[in-house]
Amino acid sequence: MYVAVKGGERAIENAHAWLAEERRGDTAVAELSIAQIREQLSLAVNRVMAEGSLYDPDLAALAIKQARGDLIEAIFLIRAYRTTLPRFGASHPIETGKMHCERRISATFKDAPGGQVLGPTFDYTHRLLDFKMAADGEVAEAPQGPATGQDVPHITEFLNQEGLIQTESQSDDTPPDLTREPLELPANRALRLQSLTRGDEGFVLGMAYSTQRGYARNHAFVGELRIGVVAVEIDIPELGFSIDIGEITVTECETVNQFQGSKTEPAQFTRGYGLVFGQTERKAISMALVDRALRWEELGEDNVGAPAQDEEFVLMHSDNIQATGFLEHIKLPHYVDFQSELELVRKIRAEAVEASALRAAQEAAE
Amino acid sequence: MTAQNDRKVWMSLLAKSPVTDLKRLWEGFEGAQPGAQSHVWLRAPEIGGVMVRGRTGATGAPFNLGEMTVTRCSLKLPGGEVGHGYVQGRDKDHATRAALVDAHMQTAQSEAIRRGVLDPLEETMRATAETRARKAAATKVDFFTLVRGED
Numbered sequence: 001m002y003v004a005v006k007g008g009e010r011a012i013e014n015a016h017a018w019l020a021e022e023r024r025g026d027t028a029v030a031e032l033s034i035a036q037i038r039e040q041l042s043l044a045v046n047r048v049m050a051e052g053s054l055y056d057p058d059l060a061a062l063a064i065k066q067a068r069g070d071l072i073e074a075i076f077l078i079r080a081y082r083t084t085l086p087r088f089g090a091s092h093p094i095e096t097g098k099m100h101c102e103r104r105i106s107a108t109f110k111d112a113p114g115g116q117v118l119g120p121t122f123d124y125t126h127r128l129l130d131f132k133m134a135a136d137g138e139v140a141e142a143p144q145g146p147a148t149g150q151d152v153p154h155i156t157e158f159l160n161q162e163g164l165i166q167t168e169s170q171s172d173d174t175p176p177d178l179t180r181e182p183l184e185l186p187a188n189r190a191l192r193l194q195s196l197t198r199g200d201e202g203f204v205l206g207m208a209y210s211t212q213r214g215y216a217r218n219h220a221f222v223g224e225l226r227i228g229v230v231a232v233e234i235d236i237p238e239l240g241f242s243i244d245i246g247e248i249t250v251t252e253c254e255t256v257n258q259f260q261g262s263k264t265e266p267a268q269f270t271r272g273y274g275l276v277f278g279q280t281e282r283k284a285i286s287m288a289l290v291d292r293a294l295r296w297e298e299l300g301e302d303n304v305g306a307p308a309q310d311e312e313f314v315l316m317h318s319d320n321i322q323a324t325g326f327l328e329h330i331k332l333p334h335y336v337d338f339q340s341e342l343e344l345v346r347k348i349r350a351e352a353v354e355a356s357a358l359r360a361a362q363e364a365a366e
Numbered sequence: 367m368t369a370q371n372d373r374k375v376w377m378s379l380l381a382k383s384p385v386t387d388l389k390r391l392w393e394g395f396e397g398a399q400p401g402a403q404s405h406v407w408l409r410a411p412e413i414g415g416v417m418v419r420g421r422t423g424a425t426g427a428p429f430n431l432g433e434m435t436v437t438r439c440s441l442k443l444p445g446g447e448v449g450h451g452y453v454q455g456r457d458k459d460h461a462t463r464a465a466l467v468d469a470h471m472q473t474a475q476s477e478a479i480r481r482g483v484l485d486p487l488e489e490t491m492r493a494t495a496e497t498r499a500r501k502a503a504a505t506k507v508d509f510f511t512l513v514r515g516e517d
Contacts, residue, residue: 088438091419231378254423
């Protein structure tokens with residue numbers, strides 16, 4: 001039996017009114033603008049774009065404001081908005097080799113051509129609270145150096161020249177799209193990467209960390225980590241040629257992993273790959289480690305039963321919107337479901353009481 | 367450079383241009399024209415998404431990275447020139463200005479627009495990118511080896 005329950009309208013309206021007031025906070029404190037969030041909380045904006053799977057810094061900033069800083073709620077808002085957009089097409093694959101790098105480091109080669117460029121990083125800060133920031137907002141202009149304007153080559157290219165690292169298989173196939181077709185398993189690598197790049201940062205980080213602690217260890221080195229701006233190119237059907245449709249910042253991580261060899265092939269390094277919207281390096285490194293762990297079958301490794309090797313476990317639990325949707329729905333009214341359980345338990349208990357009373361009566365009679 | 371290549375270059379520039387810079391330059395140019403021309407819409411501005419792709423390992427098979435917002439429109443000038451506007455983001459006025467520039471680039475005004483709008487726009491964007499590149503360059507590590515021991 002389905003019973004519709006009504007009557008919460010006024011309570012809901014009033015709850016929303018109070019939510020709006022609490023969101024605004026103390027009106028004696030200046031209100032945050034979308035531009036302030038976009039410019040000054042840019043790493044939160046980046047995370048919302050990456051996991052919301054929509055590159056639009058203004059929208060992500062609006063979502064963060066609306067969600068009172070709850071990033072998963074903000075990601076939810078972006079995902080919902082994304083579904084309303086007509087799809088104009090798909091871009092040519094972005095060329096990260098032509099990236100205008102703002103950060104580019106290698107943990108494997110000190111003297112990598114193109115150099116070690118630190119960029120605006122938290123690394124090497126002391127992680128001490130800076131009370132000056134609570135006082136004034138003046139910042140000195142960052143120093144400038146001579147820029148070469150040249151493309152920065154990928155580190156793995158050098159290893160590849162010597163045949164020391166496994167080559168990526170070439171293809172121009174249209175990749176599967178989990179925003180159009182439900183995720184089906186087994187997934188190919190393209191589908192896994194799409195799932196991981198929009199997956200929850202905390203979950204992907206935890207999975208990656210588990211491989212480092214020994215659950216399907218694959219000895220990852222960060223061959224290269226680069227952050228910068230790339231152009232996005234699409235074909236314009238009405239013109240019959242392609243144009244750059246915009247520029248986006250992405251983070252790319254290539255790991256160089258444990259080598260393997262066989263009777264027919266000499267030992268060589270293998271790779272893991274991470275590519276994420278925005279400046280999101282923790283996520284990109286995590287993605288590369290998990291990508292590598294999920295490739296066990298293709299690379300002829302043993303399945304040691306580690307969580308990070310389990311495609312079903314990783315891909316079906318990495319999406320924080322699916323997870324939060326299912327998790328949080330249990331707080332919504334389940335009055336009827338629960339009523340039936342309650343009646344069942346009462347009935348079982350009553351039967352048990354009756355049975356024991358009967359037994360006691362029989363014992364007394366004997 | 368062929369005409370098509372030329373158009374590809376200016377449309378790419380307009381798509382990536384900052385809203386405020388294109389607005390300032392286009393309004394400066396348009397304001398200097400006697401009697402602004404009206405246009406008719408072939409496709410009114412609409413907001414949509416483009417799926418951005420990457421490649422596994424930067425060089426392998428394509429995969430879907432996520433979408434980005436794009437606004438597009440098409441219009442026709444009284445002279446029959448058709449302009450297409452494609453810009454990053456959700457600003458319909460920005461897309462309209464891009465389409466107007468594209469259409470007017472096919473008229474006798476093209477040289478004036480190149481000088482008054484496209485060249486300064488390119489220069490502004492180049493300077494912004496250059497500044498960031500120079501800041502990145504200043505964070506490049508210069509390794510040096512400390513000499514240890516006697517010999």
